[in-house]
Amino acid sequence: MKRFWSANNFTLTALSMLMAVVIGGVLIIISDATVLAKFGYFTARPSDAFESSWLLVSTAYADLLKGALGDPAVFSAWFSGEATWQQAFAPISETLTYAAPLVFTGLSVALAFRGGLFNIGAQGQAVLGCIAAGVAGFTFGLPIALNLIVAVVAGVLGGALWGFIPGLLKARTGAHEVITTIMLNYTAGLFLAWLVIQQGIQAPGRSDAISKAVAESAQLPSPGGVLRVHLGIILAVLTTAGVAWLLNKSAFGFEIRAVGANPHAAKTAGISVAKTYVLLMAVAGGLAGFGGATQVLGTAHALTPSVAGNIGFDGLLVALLGRTRPWGTLFAALLFGALRAGGNRMQSFSGISLELVTVLQALIVIFIAAPALVKAIFRLRASRATGLGASLAKG
């Protein structure tokens, strides 16, 4: 217990989530007119206000959990034979579906971060990944398996190109990667918006901005039906293992960590800092492009201007929540996927806007990034193992 109350990573993460959930609850209450009305006569009958607030918030969060992990009622219906197993596992399938691209974009940001680079461009790289994978997916018409592999590789290369540019600019001219990647994000978004309405790309007979559908042989295999989960999540786990190996066991990973810890020392030790930056950004871009490819080939199946959604920026939060460790990023992506899947149910069942999930995610990461704040609020004892604050304070 004593160890729990010291400020270790686990405690900080748990308390950050707790605070985010509490603030989210307050937001739900103050944005509900009927409950708020009961606070009008709070002094006369405080129980009324408390009861209705509790009911509102607990139903909302219960729906969030049911949408993310599964509804006990549906599980018991499955056991008694009134529902199929697919229905019982649909919520988890949703969680994994939303998590898959976030693992890739999160890994992209996390890997770059370990090399001392702040890759805000995961969004643009993911968009390029979407474009390349999508176009390859409906153009080549190769036989099964081969078509999928070509499309995925195209996506990775597209993202790698978009990561290579800021890496090269940083190495050659010293242009700060935060600025260049932000600019490239919007450039990529506008390019996609232009591309999907071009002849040969736009779906025939459609006047709105949507491309042709990706060929079935280029789609990531999925059980189908209510289960939208696809091969992408397995690829994500494998990639996490690959990135963990790359970072911790390979020579290149050592160079990344050395440059990230101290570029001057790394240069003195004979590591080419410029080469590491360029290669690192290309690899990070490739990861984000992979994420974009899973989004198109696994879920969307066609290009639209918003096909990449917010996966790049969410990946940034995921990497921070995962403390820029590969496996941590995987778990953070699963948490974000769960919040997103649960948020959908919360929106349709309790009528609480899905945007609450964005607020929760942002709050969690704000608290995680400011361990001193959480420590001050909960009067935790200081601990040696609060790595993130120190590693983020470098810029």
Added chain:
Amino acid sequence: MSTTTVEEMAEVTAPEPFWSRQRHLGVALILIGGLAAVVFGSLAPSEDARFTLSEDSAGAALAINGQFGAVLFGLLTAAAGGVLLAGLLKRWSNVFLVAGILSFLLSFLCWQVAGEFMPLVDTTDGTLELALPLILGALAGVLGERSGVVNVAIEGQFLMGAFAGALVGTMAGSVWAGLLSAAVGGVIIAAILAVMAIRYLVDQVVVGIVLNLFALGITGFLYERLMQPNAQEYNQPPQMPEWRIPGLADIPVVGPVFFEANLLVWIALVLVVVIHFGLSRTRWGLRTRAVGEHPTAADTVGIRVRGLRYLNVLLGGVVAGIGGAYFTLVATGSFTKNMTAGAGFIALAALIFGRFTPFGAFGAALFFGFAQKLATYLSAIGSPVPSQFLNMLPYLATLIAVAGLVGRVRAPAADGQPYIKG
């Protein structure tokens, strides 16, 4: 932003090689000028391109044959490039660079407008209007960055300002209450940024990015819970009135743009001048720059580094919040989810492209506003040039600027570094 450049670590290069930056730019200008003369000239129909001084096609106008204009201005671009390449008049190289870029733009316009007309009043008016939030957002950035706090949360401050302006403006039924609370909305985000960055030493870019998402989420959430079901009560703010200054408003083109405008236009123009003189001429400005360049030295002479940074970030919040008010109190009559759509990042681009100075940011914001206005104008006349590419212009221009192709942009030395009193 802290720039640990690789170049700084590299060996010292030989001084002034033959292929200087100026000569590179000269070659580039000759190439695009020649291209413009050949491509634009051959594509342009041999009809008049009319730039009218009124809103419609009638009335006084500057007219030029489209084909002739496209070739002429293309050649002028190449000529400016030739001067740069020959290494003549080195002191004026920037003037020739700007002249070359402008005549390239005119060549492009001659091609596009040939056979059509471009109303100059409408174009200037639209440029200023689109640039308005960019000017205010970039000024907010100037305030923060010059004192050493990176502000990538301009987008979030815009959203908060727009939302608060619409909400309070509607509830109070007063546009001024809306404007005031828009400023407060911007300050809320700025305050979180300041506390996190200055007190808790969190990476400023991280806080900024997360705050953008936070603002997006919370305004979207409250919009869907409050405003959407009850727009009448919460989301119909009164609009900012346009004031006309008699006499001055009758000047052609300039008059209707600057002297028949809403208050925000004047606030923005005054702020540009005030912040410029504040930074360069006052005690506050000197201290701000000292804190942004070398906080330790500033601390040694008794300047309160953290206090000044708090002040500047919060002032920036006020300015950016007012910029957010533009979206709900001037441009459209209501708040919608994510209505700023990346304008905060264009403001950031303007700030960097304008080299962290008020007048530079102002010029960059006008340039970006013009690019956006041109995009809508060209798609209105059915031009083959896609509007998306024109909208990319701010981002690509900034990319080129930070990469040092057109003069290196240098951020304040201590930008982005938290100050720990040692």
